[in-house]
Amino acid sequence: xxxxxxxxxxxxxxxxxxxxxxxxxxxxxxxxxxxxxxxxxxxxxxxxxxxxxxxxxxxxxxxxxxxxxxxxxxxxxxxxxxxxxxxxxxxxxxxxxxxxxxxxxxxxxxxxxxxxxxxxxxxxxxxxxxxxxxxxxxxxxxxxxxxxxxxxxxxxxxxxxxxxxxxxxxxxxxxxxxxxxxxxxxxxxxxxxxxxxxxxxxxxxxxxxxxxxxxxxxxxxxxxxxxxxxxxxxxxxxxxxxxxxxxxxxxxxxxxxxxxxxxxxxxxxxxxxxxxxxxxxxxxxxxxxxxxxxxxxxxxxxxxxxxxxxxxxxxxxxxxxxxxxxxxxxxxxxxxxxxxxxxxxxxxxxxxxxxxxxxxxxxxxxxxxxxxxxx
Amino acid sequence: xxxxxxxxxxxxxxxxxxxxxxxxxxxxxxxxxxxxxxxxxxxxxxxxxxxxxxxxxxxxxxxxxxxxxxxxxxxxxxxxxxxxxxxxxxxxxxxxxxxxxxxxxxxxxxxxxxxxxxxxxxxxxxxxxxxxxxxxxxxxxxxxxxxxxxxxxxxxxxxxxxxxxxxxxxxxxxxxxxxxxxxxxxxxxxxxxxxxxxxxxxxxxxxxxxxxxxxxxxxxxxxxxxxxxxxxxxxxxxxxxxxxxxxxxxxxxxxxxxxxx
Numbered sequence: 001x002x003x004x005x006x007x008x009x010x011x012x013x014x015x016x017x018x019x020x021x022x023x024x025x026x027x028x029x030x031x032x033x034x035x036x037x038x039x040x041x042x043x044x045x046x047x048x049x050x051x052x053x054x055x056x057x058x059x060x061x062x063x064x065x066x067x068x069x070x071x072x073x074x075x076x077x078x079x080x081x082x083x084x085x086x087x088x089x090x091x092x093x094x095x096x097x098x099x100x101x102x103x104x105x106x107x108x109x110x111x112x113x114x115x116x117x118x119x120x121x122x123x124x125x126x127x128x129x130x131x132x133x134x135x136x137x138x139x140x141x142x143x144x145x146x147x148x149x150x151x152x153x154x155x156x157x158x159x160x161x162x163x164x165x166x167x168x169x170x171x172x173x174x175x176x177x178x179x180x181x182x183x184x185x186x187x188x189x190x191x192x193x194x195x196x197x198x199x200x201x202x203x204x205x206x207x208x209x210x211x212x213x214x215x216x217x218x219x220x221x222x223x224x225x226x227x228x229x230x231x232x233x234x235x236x237x238x239x240x241x242x243x244x245x246x247x248x249x250x251x252x253x254x255x256x257x258x259x260x261x262x263x264x265x266x267x268x269x270x271x272x273x274x275x276x277x278x279x280x281x282x283x284x285x286x287x288x289x290x291x292x293x294x295x296x297x298x299x300x301x302x303x304x305x306x307x308x309x310x311x312x313x314x315x316x317x318x319x320x321x322x323x324x325x326x327x328x329x330x331x332x333x334x335x336x337x338x339x340x341x342x343x344x345x346x347x348x349x350x351x352x353x354x355x356x357x358x359x360x361x362x363x364x365x366x367x368x369x370x371x372x373x374x375x
Numbered sequence: 376x377x378x379x380x381x382x383x384x385x386x387x388x389x390x391x392x393x394x395x396x397x398x399x400x401x402x403x404x405x406x407x408x409x410x411x412x413x414x415x416x417x418x419x420x421x422x423x424x425x426x427x428x429x430x431x432x433x434x435x436x437x438x439x440x441x442x443x444x445x446x447x448x449x450x451x452x453x454x455x456x457x458x459x460x461x462x463x464x465x466x467x468x469x470x471x472x473x474x475x476x477x478x479x480x481x482x483x484x485x486x487x488x489x490x491x492x493x494x495x496x497x498x499x500x501x502x503x504x505x506x507x508x509x510x511x512x513x514x515x516x517x518x519x520x521x522x523x524x525x526x527x528x529x530x531x532x533x534x535x536x537x538x539x540x541x542x543x544x545x546x547x548x549x550x551x552x553x554x555x556x557x558x559x560x561x562x563x564x565x566x567x568x569x570x571x572x573x574x575x576x577x578x579x580x581x582x583x584x585x586x587x588x589x590x591x592x593x594x595x596x597x598x599x600x601x602x603x604x605x606x607x608x609x610x611x612x613x614x615x616x617x618x619x620x621x622x623x624x625x626x627x628x629x630x631x632x633x634x635x636x
Binding site: 049052118264 | 383435438439467469470472535536539541544570572594596599621
């Protein structure tokens with residue numbers, strides 16, 4: 001199992017002049033420490049208008065800053081929202097390719113369609129069409145990267161022949177992923193040969209069958225891109241501290257912060273009944289009223305990596321046994337942890353937890369399977 | 376001090392006018408079952424600052440700000456045929472989505488007493504009508520001979536399968552209760568028969584008459600028309616108007632099991 005970070009860049013109120021700047025600066029330092037500690041990848045999300053929850057509206061800019069101060073860690077651009085009112089696919093292709101050049105070929109591209117009224121409503125997006133536009137994008141973007149010139153007549157976008165520039169450094173192109181929250185999206189990923197980035201934050205047991213279904217279905221996929229990116233990444237929280245009780249208390253506060261910040265956001269399911277948004281998205285999963293009396297004293301949810309090193313090793317073994325190739329971590333939220341606590345957590349994790357996991361297995365996978373070129 | 380208490384926006388209306396608030400002499404456990412009701416629900420955006428100004432400190436504003444029209448057209452019930460239309464600002468109590476009632480109208484005097492005394496709706500008598508046409512669904516309120524509200528859902532299209540369910544926010548009504556001046560939560564449950572979704576639009580919006588003295592909301596979210604069996608359940612929760620749920624502002628009036636029994 002490999003390890004990575006998932007940067008939301010949440011900014012709690014009060015929004016003082018330097019609050020956002022400090023969050024971004026801290027995040028860049030966290031990425032530097034993560035690279036030196038052996039973390040393999042950092043994802044930066046794309047969100048718009050999600051007050052406090054995430055101020056990461058321009059992930060490629062944040063990742064470019066990260067690229068300038070790192071040399072090895074892979075850069076996960078996304079989840080890039082594949083909705084025409086928010087992003088033209090050529091703009092996603094251009095920005096990802098530019099980042100790939102600037103980072104010397106370290107980019108992964110995550111795709112998705114958003115699940116909030118704040119975002120889709122804010123851009124006046126056609127909510128009923130987001131699945132269709134996502135599908136069209138994931139097939140078009142690799143062609144923009146691999147063909148000298150690209151033209152398209154489609155349902156969510158059309159364009160006359162143009163040379164989409166620059167082209168990415170990685171050949172044939174950067175790996176493509178899709179964010180998986182709703183049940184069934186892992187099958188969408190598998191059928192298109194895309195990496196499966198599950199954003200469930202816990203509930204390991206619930207993913208065993210879904211990961212297995214992904215592995216089975218991807219064997220017969222028709223890849224959207226030029227190769228099959230068979231990878232399963234799971235998301236979790238990380239706070240590693242020698243004092244387990246203290247870690248759990250801080251972890252609980254991060255969960256509370258996430259729950260309360262996400263509850264400020266209006267899910268599509270609440271605002272706009274639609275057959276393509278049957279389940280609450282990622283945000284809705286944590287609306288279980290974290291401050292209600294019923295939540296007091298409850299254990300940290302299954303699979304979250306909060307505790308001392310031994311507890312975290314146990315949680316990660318469960319993800320490994322479930323079939324995850326990598327686990328990506330939220331390492332702070334709403335600035336609950338101080339910067340020194342975050343960095344110490346990363347370093348302790350690297351020293352005490354990482355050695356218990358064999359990275360070579362996934363290295364082989366990357367070499368032999370990840371870049372299986374389409375015949 | 377929790378993260379919620381420290382950071383999140385809350386309502387700023389500390390001076391709710393309790394003078395004309397309904398009085399619940401007791402939590403009498405009243406319920407009402409209505410079969411085959413039509414429910415017209417329109418959501419449109421308003422500025423967050425406007426929502427904050429309307430809401431009491433107990434609740435957080437919905438972001439973005441949203442105003443809701445919820446119209447029950449009930450052709451048959453134990454209290455006769457009635458219309459009940461409310462205008463409300465969406466909000467949340469802790470993580471639960473709610474809506475704070477600004478005004479309410481009915482065309483049935485028995486329903487007026489029933490909903491005012493049982494759940495604290497600030498119900499006024501008016502001529503309330505729901506017109507269901509193929510190109511639009513229209514809710515109209517005429518009070519004292521003047522049209523104060525005219526809102527429609529344009530071009531409704533049928534929703535099918537699991538996507539046909541609508542998530543309604545439960546209402547909060549300010550009322551004098553045996554527990555003091557409280558926000559009374561109305562729990563309504565729905566058994567959906569069919570539903571349609573379209574684009575909501577106000578044609579007449581008399582803010583002063585509607586308890587929202589502001590311009591007509593413009594940005595549409597969604598409009599829905601649902602045929603459902605609905606149940607107004609007995610009051611289970613009341614909230615202190617100035618204390619958030621996170622800080623212990625919710626009081627359980629009746630446990631769910633007791634209500635069922």
